[in-house]
Amino acid sequence: MQTTLVSALLLAALASAYGAFKCPDAKYDLYEDPTQCDKYVECFEGKAVEKLCPDGLVFDPTNRKIINRCDQPFNVDCGDRLELQPAKSSPNCPRQNGFFAHPNPAVCDVFYNCIDGEATESRCPPGLHFDEFQGVCVWPDSAKREGCQDANSMKLKDGFQCPAEAKVDGNGQALAHPQYAHPTDCQKFYVCLNNVQPREQGCSLGEVYNDEIGKCDDPDNVPECADWYKDDPEVAELKAKQAAKDAKKNKNRE
Numbered sequence: 001m002q003t004t005l006v007s008a009l010l011l012a013a014l015a016s017a018y019g020a021f022k023c024p025d026a027k028y029d030l031y032e033d034p035t036q037c038d039k040y041v042e043c044f045e046g047k048a049v050e051k052l053c054p055d056g057l058v059f060d061p062t063n064r065k066i067i068n069r070c071d072q073p074f075n076v077d078c079g080d081r082l083e084l085q086p087a088k089s090s091p092n093c094p095r096q097n098g099f100f101a102h103p104n105p106a107v108c109d110v111f112y113n114c115i116d117g118e119a120t121e122s123r124c125p126p127g128l129h130f131d132e133f134q135g136v137c138v139w140p141d142s143a144k145r146e147g148c149q150d151a152n153s154m155k156l157k158d159g160f161q162c163p164a165e166a167k168v169d170g171n172g173q174a175l176a177h178p179q180y181a182h183p184t185d186c187q188k189f190y191v192c193l194n195n196v197q198p199r200e201q202g203c204s205l206g207e208v209y210n211d212e213i214g215k216c217d218d219p220d221n222v223p224e225c226a227d228w229y230k231d232d233p234e235v236a237e238l239k240a241k242q243a244a245k246d247a248k249k250n251k252n253r254e
Contacts, residue, residue: 020048021041021043021048021050022048023041023043023046023047023048024043025046026045026046027043028042028043028044028045028066029043030042030043030059030067030069031043031061032059032061032081033050033059033081034080034081035080035081035082035083036081036083036084036085037058037059037073037076037078037081037082037083037084038052038053038055038057038058038059038070038084038085039051039052039053039059039083039085040052040053040059040069052085053070054070054096054097054116055085055087055088055095055096055097056073056087056093056095056096056097056098056114057070057071057072057073057097057098058070058071058072058073058076058078058084059076060075060076072098072099072135073098074132074133074134074135075135088117090114090117090118090119091119092112092114092119092121093112093114093117093118093119095114096114096116096117097114097115097116098114099111099112099113099114099130099132099135100112100114100119100132101130101132101145102130105145105146105147105148106147106148107148108129108130108140108143108145108148109123109124109126109128109129109130109137110122110123110124110130111123111124111130111132111137124137125137125193125194126193126194126196126197127139127140127154127193127194127195127196127197128140128143128194129143129145129148130143130145131143131145154196154197154198155198156190156198156200158200160180160190160198160200161198162178162190162192162195162196162197162198163180163192166178166195167180167192167195174195175195176194176195177191177192177193177194177195178191178192178195179191179192179201179209179211179214179215180192180211181209181211182200182209186208186209186219186222186224186225186228187202187203187205187207187208187209187228188200188201188202188203188209189201189202189203189209189211203216204216205234205235205238206219206229206235206238206239207219208222208225208228209222209225210222
């Protein structure tokens, strides 16, 4: 039975290559074109009708859905079916459907999701590049994109760059988004998103960054920053208000 089905499919493919497609039987099914990856044949009651996937998508013969077997090219192995329909391009969409890299080769973290020729811009997480062959954001050494912006784009105005060596927690596990104390400003600190993209952050007024616990803290708990707000009138006012609130709470408890 299986041999008969394979022979029927082979004959149908040969018929398509050299002339009109011959449907193997009378049931409804879809068959790939032998040379064009985005073309397929719809068979129903023995009648064959050639059809095209939406521009940018290709036919997946391994998909067993009854209809809608067109998919993104990175999900389908076209094999020797290398031909495609003429592209119908629009702004930022080389084809009507699909995921496409930014037209500027120096911009590697921006890509476009095109649906019916309408582009929606997206950006990869910090430190990743878009890989058009996989349709996802990956690390630069995996994407192997050339001409991307250099390492200076990963440097803040004050010159801070994320250290090459990963920062680990108390268990020796690498931190995904490590934080670092600012060298001259106790209220500020840096966050390295995905260990590569630096961001400057700041503690609330009256707090300083405590590098030992990795978060903002009271200045009294950070000896080198204990006097950071000593002459700040705003902080003095905040402390006075907080002291008054605490005194009122204690009085109500008595």
